[in-house]
Amino acid sequence: MGKVLVIGAGGVGSVAVHKMAMNADIFSDIHLASRTKSKCDAIAVSVKERTGVDVATYAIDAEDVPALAALIKQIGPKLVVNLALPYQDLTIMDACLIAGAHYMDTANYEPKDVAKFEYHWQWAYQDRFKEAGLTALLGSGFDPGVTSVFAMWLKKHKLKTIRQLDILDCNGGDHGQAFATNFNPEINIREVTAPARHWEGGQFVETPAMANKVQFDFAEVGPKNMYMMYHEELESLAKFLPELERARFWMTFGDEYIKHLTVLQNVGMTRIDPVIYNGVEIIPLQFLKAVLPEPSTLGATTKGKTNIGDIATGEALDGSGEKTFYIKNICDHEECYAETGNQAVSYTTGVPAMIGAAMIMQDVWSGAGVFNIEQFDPDPFMDMLNKHGLPWSVEELEGPVAF
Structure with a gap:
């Protein structure tokens, strides 16, 4: 069973x-x-x-x-x-x-x-x-998860080494709310307000939160502002791709999200240390989570697409010199809602969770100990992505990214 x-x-x-x-x-x-x-x-x-x-x-x-x-x-x-x-x-x-x-x-x-x-x-x-x-x-979600598998698939099939890696997470969806997060508000805001870190020259380099902004034109979404931030797959990718010279994580945020988050930060609502209110100890960020829309309720009103992927530069596996590949998935919020009753941010994490579980349930991936997703063969996972709602594509770019 x-x-x-x-x-x-x-x-x-x-x-x-x-x-x-x-x-x-x-x-x-x-x-x-x-x-x-x-x-x-x-x-x-x-x-x-x-x-x-x-x-x-x-x-x-x-x-x-x-x-x-x-x-x-x-x-x-x-x-x-x-x-x-x-x-x-x-x-x-x-x-x-x-x-x-x-x-x-x-x-x-x-x-x-x-x-x-x-x-x-x-x-x-x-x-x-x-x-x-x-x-x-x-880490069997999308990021971390699929983004790491994307990198290991490129390492297996396209690149002998990966010198530079950029992970680009774009949510082009609109839920119609003035301010709401597409996954757990507490976790989302803690991630966004934490100092940014990226891997460079054999160590993590820290910069202020939301300090590095670049505009990027995402397929089927359009131009979006993306911000460099820290995400946990950078730690495991730096461990399992020792040749990495630089690895960065980017996520898109709209101007309204940034404006609201800045105000909430300025008035202390994103604090995670306890304060006393009416004789009761509360965590401001946990209280904020309680008054914000529940992410699972946003599916019915969310329209648009997500576009998440990796841009990797390194030595080509076929000996033809340095090459750059862009591997990504594009997911439609409304299609996800029609299938499961949930929007694409939940879908893009929930489907890889099912696939990672399938790998273990079928003993495709096995072993005694603690493993990151980068340590297993990417091919069966990538095959299941195509079959279960998260099809991916890969293209060769003219050269390394300039941002």
């Missing part, structure tokens, strides 16, 4: 479970758990209506290791797919070790009290997973 337990009932969890149900030959028994069972139940109803597949639902606090381990033992899944918050990565890994289940996530661990997302906390689990004979797959 292909039994899987998904933890997290946001937009990404919804997409992943819908796509698992559409692949019942791989995922024959699907279980979904979250702190709020009603969210799981709503996803289960949608999955049943769209696919006819039943999804079992549970309430669980993913930070309660004994309770979570007991639930995993009760269900007995081959794999636990962590689509909850990055704060909960380590407790879910702990529970998987206790219960004897493989582990997978889409984003690396982040402490609650500091906006710092790094892999070292999870890499430290290597020996424990190896000794338990279990696989932990880190």
Whole structure:
């Protein structure tokens, strides 16, 4: 039986479970758990209506290791797919070790009290997973995830070495709201307001948040302002592509988003340290999250497309000198909503989560220990992207990017 337990009932969890149900030959028994069972139940109803597949639902606090381990033992899944918050990565890994289940996530661990997302906390689990004979797959979303697989596919099929790498994440969608984030507001704003870092000359170089802006003309979206920021795949790519001279991550933001975020920052609403209000300790950013639109509700009104990909420059595999390739996926918000009831930002993370899970469920990717997605053969993952809603294309550019 292909039994899987998904933890997290946001937009990404919804997409992943819908796509698992559409692949019942791989995922024959699907279980979904979250702190709020009603969210799981709503996803289960949608999955049943769209696919006819039943999804079992549970309430669980993913930070309660004994309770979570007991639930995993009760269900007995081959794999636990962590689509909850990055704060909960380590407790879910702990529970998987206790219960004897493989582990997978889409984003690396982040402490609650500091906006710092790094892999070292999870890499430290290597020996424990190896000794338990279990696989932990880190970062099987889009970025991180697909963007890393794109780079490794280019390294396998096009480039002997990758000297320069730029990851470009463009969301050209419009949800009609004055200010809303397309994934968890707390995580989104923590990422955007953190100092930017990029890899250059064998080390990370830090610059102020949102200080580097470039306009880029994205296919099927048009010209957009993109900002250099830090994203966790830079850390793993720098480790698994030792020849990298420079690696940068860029994300697009509209002027209205920047204006609202600047005001919220200036008045202290993006703070992650506690303040006392009416005798109660609150975190301003968590309060802001509570008053902003829930990302999973934006699908019905979001129109436009996402365009996410890698531009890589290096020595050609065929010995023809230095070449530059641009590999990308373009995804339509309305098509994603029609298929799964979710917008493209959730879809572009939820589909790779399903694919990474499929790799483990079918033993296509296997091994004892903690692995980043860059460490496995990219080809079967790339094949499934084309078959399950995220087709990709690759083109040769005239030369390295000038920005």
